[in-house]
Amino acid sequence: MTEQPELSDVLRDRREKLDRIREAGIDPFPHEFAEREEIVAVRAAHEGLAPGVETDSRHRVAGRIVARRGHGKAAFLDLRDGSGQIQLHAREDLLGEEAFERLVHLDLGDIVGVEGAALATRRGGELSLAIDRWRLLAKSLRPPPGKFHGLEDVETRYRRRELDLIANETSRRVLALRARTIGEVRRWLDERGFVEVETPVLQPLYGGALARPFVTHHNALDRDFYLRIATELYLKRLVVGGIDRVYELGKDFRNEGVSHKHNPEFTMLEWYEAYADYGKTARDLELLVAEVAERVLGTTTIQRGETAIDLAPPWRRMTLREAIRERAGVDIAERPTREALAAAMGTEPDPAEGWGKLVDGLLSKSVEPELVQPTFVLDYPVELSPFAKAHRSEEGLVERWEAFVGGMEIANSFSELNDPDAQRRRFEQQAAELARGDEEAQPYDEAFVEALEQGMPPTGGVGLGIDRLVMMLTGAQSVREVVLFPAMRF
RNA sequence: GCCCCCGUAGCUCAGUUGGUUAGAGCGGCGGCCUUUUAAGCCGCGCGGCGCGGGUUCGAAUCCCGCCGGGGGUACCA
Numbered sequence: 001m002t003e004q005p006e007l008s009d010v011l012r013d014r015r016e017k018l019d020r021i022r023e024a025g026i027d028p029f030p031h032e033f034a035e036r037e038e039i040v041a042v043r044a045a046h047e048g049l050a051p052g053v054e055t056d057s058r059h060r061v062a063g064r065i066v067a068r069r070g071h072g073k074a075a076f077l078d079l080r081d082g083s084g085q086i087q088l089h090a091r092e093d094l095l096g097e098e099a100f101e102r103l104v105h106l107d108l109g110d111i112v113g114v115e116g117a118a119l120a121t122r123r124g125g126e127l128s129l130a131i132d133r134w135r136l137l138a139k140s141l142r143p144p145p146g147k148f149h150g151l152e153d154v155e156t157r158y159r160r161r162e163l164d165l166i167a168n169e170t171s172r173r174v175l176a177l178r179a180r181t182i183g184e185v186r187r188w189l190d191e192r193g194f195v196e197v198e199t200p201v202l203q204p205l206y207g208g209a210l211a212r213p214f215v216t217h218h219n220a221l222d223r224d225f226y227l228r229i230a231t232e233l234y235l236k237r238l239v240v241g242g243i244d245r246v247y248e249l250g251k252d253f254r255n256e257g258v259s260h261k262h263n264p265e266f267t268m269l270e271w272y273e274a275y276a277d278y279g280k281t282a283r284d285l286e287l288l289v290a291e292v293a294e295r296v297l298g299t300t301t302i303q304r305g306e307t308a309i310d311l312a313p314p315w316r317r318m319t320l321r322e323a324i325r326e327r328a329g330v331d332i333a334e335r336p337t338r339e340a341l342a343a344a345m346g347t348e349p350d351p352a353e354g355w356g357k358l359v360d361g362l363l364s365k366s367v368e369p370e371l372v373q374p375t376f377v378l379d380y381p382v383e384l385s386p387f388a389k390a391h392r393s394e395e396g397l398v399e400r401w402e403a404f405v406g407g408m409e410i411a412n413s414f415s416e417l418n419d420p421d422a423q424r425r426r427f428e429q430q431a432a433e434l435a436r437g438d439e440e441a442q443p444y445d446e447a448f449v450e451a452l453e454q455g456m457p458p459t460g461g462v463g464l465g466i467d468r469l470v471m472m473l474t475g476a477q478s479v480r481e482v483v484l485f486p487a488m489r490f
Numbered sequence: 491g492c493c494c495c496c497g498u499a500g501c502u503c504a505g506u507u508g509g510u511u512a513g514a515g516c517g518g519c520g521g522c523c524u525u526u527u528a529a530g531c532c533g534c535g536c537g538g539c540g541c542g543g544g545u546u547c548g549a550a551u552c553c554c555g556c557c558g559g560g561g562g563u564a565c566c567a
Contacts, residue, residue: 011500
């Protein structure tokens with residue numbers, strides 16, 4: 001034992017049982033248990049078996065013992081595998097005295113393989129296996145979390161997710177639903193001819209979003225690398241290269257605070273479609289989200305607290321100017337300088353905050369929490385969007401939208417800026433923001449501008465926050481509920 | 491980063507005007523019982539009260555510091 005010099009009684013008991021098992025010549029950690037059935041298949045095979053009926057249909061299953069109810073020369077055990085749970089009926093007359101005694105003295109949490117015939121109990125009619133053979137497959141040396149109350153301590157649930165999964169059905173459900181969501185998102189894109197790619201996580205220069213990066217160091221090259229904050233710039237270089245429909249689904253990293261909607265590493269989908277604009281991407285996003293919900297949940301209606309949210313398209317569309325005027329009572333078009341806007345908001349302008357930052361603040365504080373039903377907010381100030389193309393008719397704005405559901409941003413999109421000279425000027429504006437003290441401004445990326453000089457078709461791009469989508473589909477209030485191992489202090 | 495709340499048994503929790511060896515249910519251990527089942531029946535606490543100081547005759551309880559978590563806030567997706 002390295003972790004504790006003195007073992008608690010609970011742990012010592014299990015160690016002693018392990019020793020006794022070994023002394024009896026039994027391998028407590030054998031190598032396999034072949035030709036087992038999944039429990040869910042056994043259940044399906046005996047659907048509707050009448051109470052009291054004993055069949056001669058034999059099954060071989062394996063899993064963790066999650067409960068035991070002793071009964072003298074008989075006992076009931078609940079066995080669970082990845083597919084489900086089934087009751088085992090252990091009887092001394094079927095097993096023989098020695099095998100029965102060893103079985104009854106197993107600990108909750110031990111993993112066993114068993115064989116026996118299916119029956120439905122007389123009283124409850126519960127499907128059970130009357131086992132006549134069994135084998136220990138792995139000894140559990142630590143007690144399982146409580147099965148009655150489950151494991152509720154959130155810290156333990158996040159730090160030791162394996163215990164959470166053992167104890168809590170809802171956690172297992174969220175994990176499965178997340179996996180299916182990601183699968184359906186991929187399928188939706190694949191079916192439409194999008195090509196999945198992988199671009200660098202370690203980048204010499206970060207970009208594609210307004211955020212602070214993590215920095216790491218490459219020893220052999222003796223250079224610092226940034227963990228990507230977005231995949232945007234590399235993906236657009238692929239569009240230049242002729243990949244007309246491209247996507248990447250993977251992790252981004254942003255060096256920001258953690259909250260119920262922010263984990264420092266999070267899963268982002270970005271897709272780019274050549275010859276499309278931000279109107280097309282909006283129609284695609286609402287379609288994608290609705291179809292994924294339909295396939296994963298069987299409905300496009302989700303519940304968020306007391307409110308039912310309908311994800312079926314079309315979603316509401318409103319301009320950012322309208323949204324802020326409606327919710328905050330300020331017309332940003334009439335307050336075109338940071339001093340004027342700050343005055344209208346009744347605040348002192350922070351020296352590090354430009355006009356765009358103030359608008360962003362109004363959006364996230366006054367507008368975002370109110371957007372519960374799916375809504376596209378359209379047409380952002382150019383200051384906030386260094387990679388979006390100028391609006392075709394509105395001066396000072398770009399063709400960009402953000403999608404909000406349940407009071408949270410889930411996606412962001414624009415008609416991509418493909419004029420290299422305009423892109424250069426945007427980088428120069430960002431440099432000014434950096435100089436002013438905005439640590440989230442963009443560093444200049446010459447390789448990206450040169451790629452645009454090669455010629456990029458008009459393109460629509462989207463970023464969809466997968467964690468937040470899963471939060472919506474599962475009803476989770478915290479991103480930590482949908483991320484298996486959320487960032488914690490250590 | 492700041493503010494508020496929380497940290498008692500393997501699990502879920504009682505216990506604060508400071509007062510005898512710190513409690514319950516589940517789990518565990520022992521016994522009984524061949525169809526129980528959100529925990530069959532009977533019996534037995536198995537504990538450095540997050541860590542370190544301090545006040546006091548006496549601290550789980552009061553004070554200070556630290557660690558960890560939750561909620562809010564700032565920043566952001």
